[in-house]
Amino acid sequence: MAARLREGFTTGSAATGAALAALHLLRAGCAPGHVDVPLPPFSSGSSTPSGPRDVAADVAADAAADAAVDAVATDGANDAASERGDFPTPRGWLRLEVAVCGHGPAPELAAWPEFAPLFAEGGSCGHAVGAGHSAHPRVAHASIRKDGGDDPDATSGALITATVVENFAMAGHTGVANAATGTDAAHSPAVSIEGGPGVGRVTLPGLPVPVGEAAVNPTPRQQIAFAMRHGALVFGAGPCPPLRVIVSVPEGERLARQTFNPRLGIVGGISILGTQGTVRPYSHQAWKATIEQGLAVAAATGCRDMGLTTGRRSERLLMDKYPHMPQRSFIQVADFAAFSLKAAGGMPFDNLIWGCFFGKLVKLAQGHAYTHARHAELDMEDLARLCRQCGASCADQVRHCVTAAHALELLLQDKAGNDVIALTGQKAAAVAANFAGRHVRLHLFHTDGRELLAL
Known part of the structure; x- marks a missing residue:
């Protein structure tokens, strides 16, 4: 009998896990060894954020016996969520190991001209957003090592990093609207999501991301936004100020040369992808999606x-x-x-x-x-x-x-x-x-x- 192929997870899930770990450090005061990542697609109708389950079996076939074990979020967190608005329900939860987690921005981000001024001593990337919040932003970063399972691609093994900035001015930053994840805007933090070093930028039409924006696809954006709002309720007490999530990939520019990104007009790095959050070995759907995307770009560019x-x-x-x-x-x-x-x-x-x-x-x-x-x-x-x-x-x-x-x-x-x-x-x-x-x-x-x- 042939051995079951091991599943992996997407760059979108890796970025979501990294953002969750950084938020955990900011809100709970300690760096986690693992995080539970919500998996898309998200369905509406749940009045509480479903607690994470241990779904290591989703990435390791030999852990199938553990799939039924629940590690549900605290009742207090669920009660708080119930009072603060409706949450959609993720397809499931995926437990990922955290490779790096620390205070301050990711090293590659602090050295990048576009972002360096935000983190320089005395610099400002925010202002007071309400009673009880400091005028100075707090910053943490974390990394997850992407695992393609038995269907490795160029990004398998790469560190996917997220820097989370808490307490900054949202004006001028594009992000994911609260409506995108079905949460109550009055009780959930605003979330801005963007790409940093190693994340490609779209230069040609025909892709699901507009020209000029970072190549973080719509579903990973939704996944990150949901995770941040869920984490804001679960990690620590009290309301959470606006959150800015900047995804970076230290080796992204080099890795992108081994992908179809240059042909699709995505320059400077890899894409943050994934419609399901997990990667099935030798996925027909993934290849078909690549074909469709290539055709769309070719048609859109004449x-x-x-x-x-x-x-x-x-x-x-x-x-x-x-x-x-x-x-x-x-x-x-x-x-x-x-x-x-x-x-x-x-x-x-x-x-x-x-x-x-x-x-x-x-x-x-x-x-x-x-x-x-x-x-x-x-x-x-x-x-x-x-x-x-x-x-x-x-x-x-x-x-x-x-x-x-x-x-x-x-x-x-x-x-x-x-x-x-x-x-x-x-x-x-x-x-x-x-x-x-x-x-x-x-x-x-x-x-x-x-x-x-x-x-």
Whole structure:
């Protein structure tokens, strides 16, 4: 029996946990070893903030037995919340270990020109906001090490940091409205959320974050805002002044070069993402979301042609064929043939272009909507029938081939092999056009870089 793959958590959950830990230090006076992070989506209708449960099982399969154990927030905190307004209910809670927690701003934030004046001695980032509050802001920071589980990406292992500033002037700062989390504005602190060093900034339209803003997606913003308001009630007594949360990633600018961010027009760092808070290993939904986002950016920035490829090597080869097309006009769609072609076909591109190697071409010709080897086996008998139809003498050998690469080499040595390749390409182009709802150009490449077919 195969071992269950270990789940991880998003950069959004990591940023939320870091902000919670920093708030805990400010409100309760001590640095926590772990925090319980609320998971989106949030549903309305609960009159109290649900207490966190130990859900370590969400990230570690061998901790499944602990999932039923409740570590509910104190009754006093729940009673206080009930008196102060309605709270939505998170999907669940995720317990995360705190890597760093201390007073003052994160080191990378204090050294950044945009924020350094706010934390300089004698500087001011706020003013008195009401009776009982000091005119001087209080600041703490914390970090969570992001864990992608058994589906690691470029950000897995990175420190995601949040600096929380308590008691500052909200004027001029954009944040998440109280209405976004369903809380009562009269009894919950205002929360401002922004990006610091290592968090990318959006420069192109088509993304869920407006141009010019930090690449902290809407759901993580909601997640952080909910956590801050819940934490303000649970950590310490008394009303909480306005809170400013600044997310930073010490290695974010370097890590971003290993992601699709530069192609999407997100510069200077990684994105803070996550619609569920947790990461399922090899998530189909995550890849589909990336495809959709890439298509949206390409369309919003006026790209006329769209190049879809099944991987990095085929993408490089297709880029060489179309040097006039900007990088954002190319998307690696992996095995999601039907999904990506349908999505691209419904957008206002003049031309759709498909680039692949022989194995994916054969699977597309055989009508597979999803071409992963586990779900779409090559039908060598069908390929052999095409060989016989074109008079290729290698038909019987092809029928017994295990891999498409072997079959291709046999075809390239056969006098009628090019006819078989062309017929396979025509069938694949017809299937692609059916998925997309319109014509699709097709390019077949050899793994040595040669172009074998262009339709």
